[in-house]
Structure formats: structure tokens, C-alpha cells
Amino acid sequence: MKATVIHAPGDVRLEEVPDPQVVAPTDAVVRVVASCVCGSDLWPYRGANEVNEPRRIGHEFVGIVEETGSEVRDVRPGQFVIAPFVWSCGDCLPCRSGFQTSCERGGGWGGDDREGHPVDGGQGEAVRVPQADGTLVPVDGVDDSVDERLLASLLTCSDVVATGWHAASRAGVEPGMTVAVVGDGAVGLSAVLAARELGAERIIAMSRYEARQGVAREFGATDIVEARGDEGVAAVRELTAGQGADRVLECVGTGESMVQALRSTRPGGTVGYVGVPHGVELPVELMFRRNLNVAGGVAPARAYAEMLRDKVLAGQIEPGRVFDAVMPLADVSEGYRAMDERRAIKVMLRP
Amino acid sequence: MKATVIHAPGDVRLEEVPDPQVVAPTDAVVRVVASCVCGSDLWPYRGANEVNEPRRIGHEFVGIVEETGSEVRDVRPGQFVIAPFVWSCGDCLPCRSGFQTSCERGGGWGGDDREGHPVDGGQGEAVRVPQADGTLVPVDGVDDSVDERLLASLLTCSDVVATGWHAASRAGVEPGMTVAVVGDGAVGLSAVLAARELGAERIIAMSRYEARQGVAREFGATDIVEARGDEGVAAVRELTAGQGADRVLECVGTGESMVQALRSTRPGGTVGYVGVPHGVELPVELMFRRNLNVAGGVAPARAYAEMLRDKVLAGQIEPGRVFDAVMPLADVSEGYRAMDERRAIKVMLRP
The missing domain is CATH 3.40.50.720 (NAD(P)-binding Rossmann-like Domain)
Structure with missing residues (x-):
């Protein structure tokens, strides 16, 4: 599949990478319907964070579950899901107190999981999601034909509106x-x-x-x-x-x-x-x-995502209005430039 | 009258100073029944804060109102009062929102008021209290014959328990x-x-x-x-x-x-x-x-003082237990030493 790799400040590329697969029984594989560029992605892009070696990037995405491990109970293949910008078990004390960003088994997209297996970044065609039950927020009644306005608002639940x-x-x-x-x-x-x-x-x-x-x-x-x-x-x-x-x-x-x-x-x-x-x-x-x-501090998006999803589905809020550009994933490099130069508030990327 | 002056780190003295008088119509003069040494007085005593010139010290006291200016309405001569560790008007926006330490007309004991007139420190025989209505907390049913246990608890309302x-x-x-x-x-x-x-x-x-x-x-x-x-x-x-x-x-x-x-x-x-x-x-x-x-941050003791006074009078709390030494004001220097050397938790000084 294709996914975004940051090589150095100012240098992001869409590259061929291994297809994600279920590794742990608590994993799911999600096909990305939309992802986006975050203001915090601009820190390494602008050189404010070091980029020591090429690495996968992107931490906001929504998509369709393609496959689940044997222990996954709460999401199933075919479901539309929101992925918060940190994955988390949902079961440890910090998770249960609503601070999933301090999950004892969790971590960030584009790094390694605690067993040392790589986890995909969000700006790609698909993602292996560890701790799928704790992490993913299902959205019933929506599939990949969802209209782009609703898609935009659901996508913000992964990070910015939360x-x-x-x-x-x-x-x-x-x-x-x-x-x-x-x-x-x-x-x-x-x-x-x-x-x-x-x-x-x-x-x-x-x-x-x-x-x-x-x-x-x-x-x-x-x-x-x-x-x-x-x-x-x-x-x-x-x-x-x-x-x-x-x-x-x-x-x-x-x-x-x-x-x-x-x-x-x-x-x-x-x-x-x-x-x-x-x-x-x-x-x-x-x-x-x-x-x-x-x-x-770092927002536990998972703690707010269900509430925000429901407000979005009820038409109470339309946070997706922050997106003012939609590009094919192939143009990810231009997406970063547009945000860096403030030509765009927020760029949606569609595989 | 006599009052405490800090000359340098380690050097506090009881000295003869001018008797306080009503200067502004919003002033009161309070005869001190008890004052004490605060942990924060130890900062200059230990040299952690500079002492550039001799200055009056002490910011916790209770006493009897002796005289009031023509505009003072809420306290009257003869009343027993608690003085919070900052004086404040009670009327500006910060005061009304419960942050009297940010009072637009207020200040600290032992410095000058906003018109440049000196304000006494609390470790003395008497104190000119600016903004008396906003500052002082009357305690009904108590006079200077109050027993020392109750006195101790009322004194803590000026700072530490608040x-x-x-x-x-x-x-x-x-x-x-x-x-x-x-x-x-x-x-x-x-x-x-x-x-x-x-x-x-x-x-x-x-x-x-x-x-x-x-x-x-x-x-x-x-x-x-x-x-x-x-x-x-x-x-x-x-x-x-x-x-x-x-x-x-x-x-x-x-x-x-x-x-x-x-x-x-x-x-x-x-x-x-x-x-x-x-x-x-x-x-x-x-x-x-x-x-x-x-x-x-710096505690607006005034915001809590009435509630704490009532709890003390009702016997619900006895914060005065923090005092483990009572000394005559003449021994103020030994009072500082005892606290500095941790021989005492908190020292009460009686003029």
C-alpha cells in the first residue's frame, strides 16, 4: 500500500510500504477513508522537532474496518470508525478515568507498539490499529459513500474538535x-x-x-x-x-x-x-x-469522541468547517505546503 | 509603640516606631492582641529574599479596633477583628470575584499604601489598617480576654488555614x-x-x-x-x-x-x-x-476568612493546633530562630 513518510523537514513523500496485517489478537486493520494534516505535523515539517530518520506520519483518520484479531469484540469488519490520535486499551486506570493518552498499553501512530511491532501512520491507505476495542469509535449508519461534509466533521473527532x-x-x-x-x-x-x-x-x-x-x-x-x-x-x-x-x-x-x-x-x-x-x-x-x-495537556480525544460523534450525527455541531481543502493522498506534499504557508486552515487527504 | 523591624537576614529587632494614626477616612487603627511568624517571613530571614533596608515585617494579626476613619461603616471601636494578610477594598472587580489579593486599591502589610503613607507590619503593638471595611473580619462575642486556644485558631484565619x-x-x-x-x-x-x-x-x-x-x-x-x-x-x-x-x-x-x-x-x-x-x-x-x-497562587485569605471564622467559633475545626509556641512580642527574635531551626511549627507573639 501507499503511505506518507517524512524524510526531513520540508520533505514528505507518499511511498510504497508493507500492507498492514493483524499481528496481535487485539488488532484491527482499517482501510482509510480520509485522513488529514495536523498543525502538530508542521512541527517536524518546519524543523522544530528533529527528524533523525525517515518515519511514517499522520495521526487523524477515519475508515472502514477490514479485518479484526480474534480477541476484538466491539468493532467488526465493514464498520465505519473514527480513530483518535492515540491508541489505547480502554481498560487500565488512566483509560477508565478518561485520560487515554496516559494508557498503560497505548501509544501513538507511526511508531512501534510495546512489543516492538511497527504501527502505521494515519496518512496512508490503511492502518494496523492496536487495542482496537479500546481505540476505535464506531459510527453506525455511515459507510464509505458518506458525503464529504459529514466525513469532514467525523474526521475532526479524531483530534481537532476533541x-x-x-x-x-x-x-x-x-x-x-x-x-x-x-x-x-x-x-x-x-x-x-x-x-x-x-x-x-x-x-x-x-x-x-x-x-x-x-x-x-x-x-x-x-x-x-x-x-x-x-x-x-x-x-x-x-x-x-x-x-x-x-x-x-x-x-x-x-x-x-x-x-x-x-x-x-x-x-x-x-x-x-x-x-x-x-x-x-x-x-x-x-x-x-x-x-x-x-x-x-495532550487531549484524550477518545474520552470526547463518542459525545462529539453524536453531536455531529445530530447536526448540532459542524466542526468539519475547519477543512478548506480536500486533496488526493497522492498530493500529500502539497497538502503540507498549503498548511505551512497558511493557504489552507486544514487539509483533508483522500486515498 | 513597639514593632518588629527586619534589618538583614537573621536580624529582626523589636524597636520603637511611631504610633499608628488614622490617615485616610477609610482607615482603622487596630491594637494587636496576637500576631505570629509566617513561613514566608523566613524567606527574607534566611536571605532567600533581599533585605535592602530595614523594614517592618509581619502580616498575620488579630486585635481590637481602637479608632476608625469617618467613612468606615462595617467595623467599630472595641470590636475584635481578624486581619487577612493583604488589605483590600472589597469593592473592585477582583475583590468582588473573591480575589482580594488582586485588589485595585489593596496592598501588603509593612509597605506603603497607594498614597505613599507607610502601613505598619503585623508583628507590633498596633497597626494602621487601610480599607478597613474591605479588610477586617469582625468576630462577635470575643474580646481581648479570649482564651489562647480560640485565639490561636482565629489568628490562623488571617493566613495559614486560609x-x-x-x-x-x-x-x-x-x-x-x-x-x-x-x-x-x-x-x-x-x-x-x-x-x-x-x-x-x-x-x-x-x-x-x-x-x-x-x-x-x-x-x-x-x-x-x-x-x-x-x-x-x-x-x-x-x-x-x-x-x-x-x-x-x-x-x-x-x-x-x-x-x-x-x-x-x-x-x-x-x-x-x-x-x-x-x-x-x-x-x-x-x-x-x-x-x-x-x-x-497567593491565597485571598479574605475570601475564606468569614467561613473559617464561623467553623472555628462552631468548634468544627481547630486550626490553631499548628501553634506550638507562644512568646511575648519582646522575644520576636527568638521566635524567628525557633521557626528557622524547626524547633517550632508556628510561633504566636503577644504584645
Whole structure:
């Protein structure tokens, strides 16, 4: 089959790789219907993470189960499934407490499993899924002829809408609150949507790109702040009686964006952060003095995926609006370029 | 009158200073019935904070109102009052949202007010209290003949029991949880008490001093861990099915204690911290990977003081048990030494 391999910063290629097969009795093989490029895939693509050797990439996909191991009970061949961006057993203490990203048997796509067998990345034609029962989220009544709008929204349940939801949920967004969102990528936009769904009254989206501002408004943003840094902080404070927002959702992961988020938060408020930290130093004296909480981390997408799937199927939310480009998997390299150059918010790849 | 002045690390003296007077119409003058030495007073005493010039010190006291300015409405001469460790107006947005430590008109004892007039420290015979209505917490039915046990408990409401409560409350301690407490000073012990009052089922106190372990058990600790560092983390994990505690309360403020607290927390758990940070660098990658929240900061004691006063008066809690020494104010220097050398958990000073 074909799958995406990153060789070096700026160098991703679609290559011939071995077909996935059931290795462990808890495995499934899933044929990918759609995958996508994540903002976090851009870290190695831009050289912010090292790429020491060619490796498989991609961690968001939906597809059809093709084969299951002898111990798999909860999914069956032919089913349409969402794969969260981490695989997990569903049974250990962290999984049962809703933190499947800390699963004692789990791991990430494109690496090795705990027995040393390689696991496929998501940007390919098919994937061996370890711990299939714990990992996969079935979607009844949908098959691979699903229309592209619904497909897009289901695909976001594997990561971005769950990650945005995690930011808002862990920050403790409640009805009536004022929420600011730092970051206007797919996760930031999803955080706007989550804040609205959790009842925020005022949602300030920080964005300087018109297309993203439009999606932010569709998702519930009531105010847009284009400024960054000191000016951005001042603008948020001006909108909030000089105090800062009740909750600020940090969806970038740089030191600059984290400090901006903290400085935009009112005394006693909380920053929910989900951007993979790159060079973040938390200003603990500022946090201490103003009683600013920091909540979040790597989103256990699995914990939110069923709830989000149901909201999508009910037409309550349409997180798939973050996709503004669909390309054949063969054009994966152009997909990365489009996101790197901010020509696209998020690119869907179809094998 | 006499009041305590810190001249340099290790050098505190009781000196003759000007008698306090009402300066602003919102002031009160309070005659001190009891004050005490705080763990945070030891930072400058030990040289961890600079002492550039002699300055007044002490920020926990209770006393009798002697005089009030023309605009003071809520306290009157003759009343027994608790003074939280920060003075605050009670009326601005941060005050009204329960974060009086961010008061727009407030400040700390022993410095200057916003008009540049000096404010007395708490370790003296009397104190000019700015923003008296917002700051002082009256205690009805008590006068300066109050017995020393009740006095001790009322005095803790000015700081330590409120600070311990803040750690537990901001960390989100809930009934049934397992809570570990790092730090066995008066604040750490108060955090044990707060965790019990908030319904924690299991409370692990980390302490290597027998007297403190005894108070911890009285306050509700179910387990004691004497080890620190890696071994301390391992011991907490062993008590918690390998996971770590649901909530860990960091009541020291060093980088070492913060990392120990974070490493003792289960995935998805929260560290509540109230120790004034000294050299703390938050390990954001660890926090991100394990979804560890960090909550807390400088405790708005005023927000908790009435509730705590009522619990004390009702005999529901006896936080004054943290005092194991009472000295005349004239012996303030020995009081600091006793706490510095850990001969005393907390020293009460009586003018």
C-alpha cells in the first residue's frame, strides 16, 4: 500500500510500504477513508522537532474496518470508525478515568507498539490499529459513500474538535463566561466552538486571517482581536473591563502565545492549553500573584469522541468547517505546503 | 509603640516606631492582641529574599479596633477583628470575584499604601489598617480576654488555614479523593485539614518530623510518607495503585517540592500550590504529557476568612493546633530562630 513518510523537514513523500496485517489478537486493520494534516505535523515539517530518520506520519483518520484479531469484540469488519490520535486499551486506570493518552498499553501512530511491532501512520491507505476495542469509535449508519461534509466533521473527532473541547473543558468554561482563544488554526477554531457549546456568553477569537475569522464567527466568536503581544493583551483587557477573560484557551504551543494567554486572563482565571509546548516557560511568579490556573495537556480525544460523534450525527455541531481543502493522498506534499504557508486552515487527504 | 523591624537576614529587632494614626477616612487603627511568624517571613530571614533596608515585617494579626476613619461603616471601636494578610477594598472587580489579593486599591502589610503613607507590619503593638471595611473580619462575642486556644485558631484565619484551604479548594478536592500534601509547615498542615473538610477519603501527609506528623494525623492525615524526592514519589505512587494522588497540595514553594508534587499526581490530576515560588520552573512537558493541572497562587485569605471564622467559633475545626509556641512580642527574635531551626511549627507573639 501507499503511505506518507517524512524524510526531513520540508520533505514528505507518499511511498510504497508493507500492507498492514493483524499481528496481535487485539488488532484491527482499517482501510482509510480520509485522513488529514495536523498543525502538530508542521512541527517536524518546519524543523522544530528533529527528524533523525525517515518515519511514517499522520495521526487523524477515519475508515472502514477490514479485518479484526480474534480477541476484538466491539468493532467488526465493514464498520465505519473514527480513530483518535492515540491508541489505547480502554481498560487500565488512566483509560477508565478518561485520560487515554496516559494508557498503560497505548501509544501513538507511526511508531512501534510495546512489543516492538511497527504501527502505521494515519496518512496512508490503511492502518494496523492496536487495542482496537479500546481505540476505535464506531459510527453506525455511515459507510464509505458518506458525503464529504459529514466525513469532514467525523474526521475532526479524531483530534481537532476533541482537542479544542479539551481546552475549554479543562479550563472550566461555564455558561455566561467570557472566553478568549489564542490561536486560529483548526484547534483554536474548534476551541471557539467548544466554548460556545459549553455556554460561554462572549468569545474573543484572536486572529488576523480573514478566512479564519469567518469560521470563528460561524463557530460562535462574538469578538475578533487581530493584535498580538502587548497590544493583543490590551485589546482583550479593554473588552473585559480591564480584567482579562475568565478563561483563555491557548491553542498554539509557543512561549509567546502562552504568556499572551496568561496575561489576557483575569485574576483567578484559568488558561486551558492544548498546543504541544515548544519553548514554553511558564511565568510562575505572574501565575502566583494573579492566581492564574493552567489546565490542559495532550487531549484524550477518545474520552470526547463518542459525545462529539453524536453531536455531529445530530447536526448540532459542524466542526468539519475547519477543512478548506480536500486533496488526493497522492498530493500529500502539497497538502503540507498549503498548511505551512497558511493557504489552507486544514487539509483533508483522500486515498 | 513597639514593632518588629527586619534589618538583614537573621536580624529582626523589636524597636520603637511611631504610633499608628488614622490617615485616610477609610482607615482603622487596630491594637494587636496576637500576631505570629509566617513561613514566608523566613524567606527574607534566611536571605532567600533581599533585605535592602530595614523594614517592618509581619502580616498575620488579630486585635481590637481602637479608632476608625469617618467613612468606615462595617467595623467599630472595641470590636475584635481578624486581619487577612493583604488589605483590600472589597469593592473592585477582583475583590468582588473573591480575589482580594488582586485588589485595585489593596496592598501588603509593612509597605506603603497607594498614597505613599507607610502601613505598619503585623508583628507590633498596633497597626494602621487601610480599607478597613474591605479588610477586617469582625468576630462577635470575643474580646481581648479570649482564651489562647480560640485565639490561636482565629489568628490562623488571617493566613495559614486560609492558605491551606486555598490549595485544596483551587485544586478541586472533592469527596472520596486521595490527596497528598507536600510540606509540613503550618500551611501544609492546614491543607491536610482543608482536604479532610472537603471530603478527601485518603490524605497522605509528607513529613519527617514527629510533632508535625502528630498534628497532621489530628487534622485528618490517613498516611504519612517520610521519604522525599524520587523515593517520596515512589511511596505516594505505591499507595495509589501506581498512579499518583488525585490532588497534590504543594505548600513549600521550591522547585524541588513542585516537581515532587507534579510527579506524585495521577494523569489528569491537579496540583494546588500556595507556597511562594522560589526558583520554581514548571516542567511543562511533563504537565502536558500527563495532563497535570496547576492551580493556586497567593491565597485571598479574605475570601475564606468569614467561613473559617464561623467553623472555628462552631468548634468544627481547630486550626490553631499548628501553634506550638507562644512568646511575648519582646522575644520576636527568638521566635524567628525557633521557626528557622524547626524547633517550632508556628510561633504566636503577644504584645
